[in-house]
Amino acid sequence: MDRINAPTKxxxxxxxxxxxxxxxxxxxxxxxxxxxxxxxxxxxxGGVPPAxxxxxxxxxxxxxxxxxxxRCVQSRWSxxxxxxxxxxxxxSGPGREEFRALRARLNLVRERQRLQKLLITSAxxxxxxxxxxxxxxxxxxxxxxRQILLVDGDLRASHLHLALGAPLAPGLSDYLSGNADEFAxxxxxxxxxxxxxxxxxxxxxxxxxxxxxxxxxxxxxxxSAFDWIIIDAPPVVLVPDAKVIAELCDGVLVxxxxxxxxxxxxxxxxxxxxxxxxxxxxxxxxxxxxxYGYHYYYERKARTAGxxxxxx
Numbered sequence: 001m002d003r004i005n006a007p008t009k010x011x012x013x014x015x016x017x018x019x020x021x022x023x024x025x026x027x028x029x030x031x032x033x034x035x036x037x038x039x040x041x042x043x044x045x046g047g048v049p050p051a052x053x054x055x056x057x058x059x060x061x062x063x064x065x066x067x068x069x070x071r072c073v074q075s076r077w078s079x080x081x082x083x084x085x086x087x088x089x090x091x092s093g094p095g096r097e098e099f100r101a102l103r104a105r106l107n108l109v110r111e112r113q114r115l116q117k118l119l120i121t122s123a124x125x126x127x128x129x130x131x132x133x134x135x136x137x138x139x140x141x142x143x144x145x146r147q148i149l150l151v152d153g154d155l156r157a158s159h160l161h162l163a164l165g166a167p168l169a170p171g172l173s174d175y176l177s178g179n180a181d182e183f184a185x186x187x188x189x190x191x192x193x194x195x196x197x198x199x200x201x202x203x204x205x206x207x208x209x210x211x212x213x214x215x216x217x218x219x220x221x222x223x224s225a226f227d228w229i230i231i232d233a234p235p236v237v238l239v240p241d242a243k244v245i246a247e248l249c250d251g252v253l254v255x256x257x258x259x260x261x262x263x264x265x266x267x268x269x270x271x272x273x274x275x276x277x278x279x280x281x282x283x284x285x286x287x288x289x290x291x292y293g294y295h296y297y298y299e300r301k302a303r304t305a306g307x308x309x310x311x312x
Contacts, residue, residue: 060228061224065147067226068186068195077189078165085135087142099139102282106140107253109279115218115250118228119277121233121242122255123269124242125157128284133232134163141194146227149186151197153233155206158199160232164189169242171200175218178208181217195226210244219248236272237265243272258286 085095109115120136122129137150152160153172159166166187174180175197187196203209219229231249233242246252252273256266270278 015081025028028213046127047084047309061226064225067189068183069192072182072186072188072195073167073184075167078164080165083131083134083163085138087138094137096139097230099135100143102136103139103143104117104278109251113250116223117229117231117251118235118279119153119231119242119246119249119252120282121236121246121252121257121269122257123237123261124257124263125238127235127257128282129235130154130159130163130232131220132253132255132282132284133230134160137194137228137230140190140230145193147193147195147225148196149197149226149229151229151231153210153231153241155199155203155209155241156234156239161198164196166196166198166231168198171198173203173206173209175200176212176213177203178214182221185221190204206240207241207244210241215245216248221252236269246273246277249277253276253279253282255282255284258283259287264271 031232069083085099087096106115106118120133122128133150137148139146140146150160150164152158152171153158155173158168161171166189170180170185172185174184175182185197185200187198188194189196223229231245233245234244236254242252254266254269254273256269266281270281
């Protein structure tokens with residue numbers, strides 16, 4: 001079966017957007033995440049330009065953030081070091097610069113159009129969508145302490161709470177079922193501006209819950225309090241959940257695993273969002289030794305070390 005090593009192949013000939021690489025190391029040796037997104041000048045994404053925020057809207061956002069600080073659940077989180085990259089005070093290291101580069105690309109998009117609610121999905125399971133969602137949220141948060149809400153929208157196989165080391169319930173499924181309000185499901189750890197909604201208790205009808213209209217209401221209620229709302233969704237090829245959530249979002253990133261995802265399925269994942277809110281592809285688990293950046297950095301480092309060792 002045909003397999004892909006670059007998202008430009010997954011897009012085929014149906015788009016003329018230019019792909020730009022940024023690469024993020026995973027926590028495993030010799031593997032990297034390659035983030036490919038479209039040039040801001042050529043992205044065609046559904047939505048409208050960022051609206052001017054009125055004094056009333058700003059006051060509402062401030063009031064809601066204060067209410068969240070007072071009423072939402074706070075607990076001690078224990079992030080999984082195998083899944084989470086550290087951004088606090090670390091100038092460089094595996095994955096940091098690459099996620100910062102992705103953040104910069106998305107900020108450029110925000111200058112041209114509305115982009116607050118971002119959906120991250122994949123073609124198939126085990127491609128790294130949760131890893132990308134969690135660490136992108138961190139990268140955005142550490143930029144001038146933006147207000148972040150990270151949402152686990154995968155009601156079928158949730159993993160985001162494990163990466164963050166946060167409680168699983170009550171969460172999104174409980175809110176959609178009418179068993180909890182927004183203050184009961186929004187969690188925060190030690191960072192005052194980083195909030196999280198876990199997936200919640202297991203349910204037998206996830207798609208029906210996502211379609212019942214309450215998710216739209218929730219996002220409308222909390223939108224004024226956050227700069228970014230990042231949602232981790234189930235694989236789009238297998239179930240319709242990601243497409244349902246995407247209708248409520250301003251942009252979509254699709255995670256593809258290098259050398260593993262069949263080309264036809266990667267293309268199908270792209271086609272589900274084509275002409276709507278598709279932003280780009282994240283190519284994950286790329287062997288760093290096969291990338292230009294790896295060879296350039298280490299060859300340059302070796303040359304520098306050799307010249308420093310010469311006798312004068």
